Amino acid sequence: xxxxxxxxxxxxxxxxxxxxxxxxxxxxxxxxxxxxxxxxxxxxxxxxxxxxxxxxxxxxxxxxxxxxxxxxxxxxxxxxxxxxxxxxxxxxxxxxxxxxxxxxxxxxxxxxxxxxxxxxxxxxxxxxxxxxxxxxxxxxxxxxxxxxxxxxxxxxxxxxxxxxxxxxxxxxxxxxxxxxxxxxxxxxxx
Numbered sequence: 001x002x003x004x005x006x007x008x009x010x011x012x013x014x015x016x017x018x019x020x021x022x023x024x025x026x027x028x029x030x031x032x033x034x035x036x037x038x039x040x041x042x043x044x045x046x047x048x049x050x051x052x053x054x055x056x057x058x059x060x061x062x063x064x065x066x067x068x069x070x071x072x073x074x075x076x077x078x079x080x081x082x083x084x085x086x087x088x089x090x091x092x093x094x095x096x097x098x099x100x101x102x103x104x105x106x107x108x109x110x111x112x113x114x115x116x117x118x119x120x121x122x123x124x125x126x127x128x129x130x131x132x133x134x135x136x137x138x139x140x141x142x143x144x145x146x147x148x149x150x151x152x153x154x155x156x157x158x159x160x161x162x163x164x165x166x167x168x169x170x171x172x173x174x175x176x177x178x179x180x181x182x183x184x185x186x187x188x189x190x
Contacts, residue, residue: 001074002026002027002028003026003027003028003077003078004027004028004029004030004069004070004073004074004075004076004077004078005022005027005028005029005030005076005077005078005079005080006029006030006032006066006069006076006078006079006080006113006117007019007022007029007030007031007032007080007082008032008056008080008081008082008083008109008113009032009033009034009056009082009083009084010029010030010031010032010033010049010051010080010082011031011032011033011036011039011040011043011044011051012033012036012039012043014082014132014177015031015080015082015083015132016031016043018080018082019031019043019047019049020047020049022078022080023047023048023049027078028073028074029049029050030049030050030051030052030069030072030073030076031043031044031049031050031051031052032051032052032053032054032056032065032083033051033052033053034053034054034055034056034083035053037053040053050069050072050073052065052068052069056083056105056109056112056113057101057104057105057108057109057112058112059111059112059115061112062109062112062113062115062116063116066113066116066117067116075120075124076117076120077121077124077126077127077128078127078128078129078130079113079114079117079127079128079129079130080130080131080132081109081110081113081114081129081130081131081132081154082131082132083105083106083109084105084106084132084134085101085102085105085106086102086144086147087099087101087102087146087147088143088144088147089143090142090143091145094145094146098146099146102146102147102150103146103149103150103153105150106147106150106151106154107149107150107151107153107154107157110131110154110157111157114129114161117129118165118170121165121168121169121170122165122168122170124169125168125169125170126169126170127165127169127170127171128170128171129158129161129170129171129172129173130172130173130174130175131154131157131158131172131173131174131175132154132174132175132177133151133152133154133155133158133174133175133176134147134148134151134154134176134177135176135177135178136148136151137150137151137152137153137154137155137176138151138152138155138176151176154174155174155176158172158173158174
């Protein structure tokens with residue numbers, strides 16, 4: 001029986017590539033997305049991968065979304081925390097909304113999503129949790145105090161969660177890509 005993988009932000013950019021690779025490797029894949037219905041429907045039509053819309057910055061939305069994915073496909077054994085946004089500006093110009101939107105989506109979502117699946121993974125003594133952080137979480141970046149802080153937090157989250165769950169058959173890893181030519185990166189001013 002194929003394992004079930006859930007990819008947040010899984011219909012565009014890095015997430016779409018991850019979703020397709022997991023499907024090619026034999027997984028049953030669910031791709032979460034936040035708002036671009038046209039892109040999600042196009043992705044679904046082209047790949048046959050199931051798409052699910054919810055806001056990963058909302059704990060309750062994540063609980064309902066995971067419940068629906070598991071009802072449709074089975075227990076989630078692989079979680080890829082990929083969803084991310086930018087609201088770039090120099091810190092002295094940054095608004096509270098720009099700060100909280102990025103922190104809640106890029107860091108808070110790791111709690112919101114992982115909390116929904118960790119108990120099942122622990123009970124089954126198997127799980128794979130992969131979070132897409134960023135090189136900017138390691139080195140910082142001008143105009144990205146919010147993004148860099150969130151992505152650095154992703155790394156700390158990963159290290160601590162890995163220690164808590166390693167002996168239970170659950171691996172927890174972070175990937176820190178550099179600049180990938182996605183829509184999000186293309187939107188960054190030169």
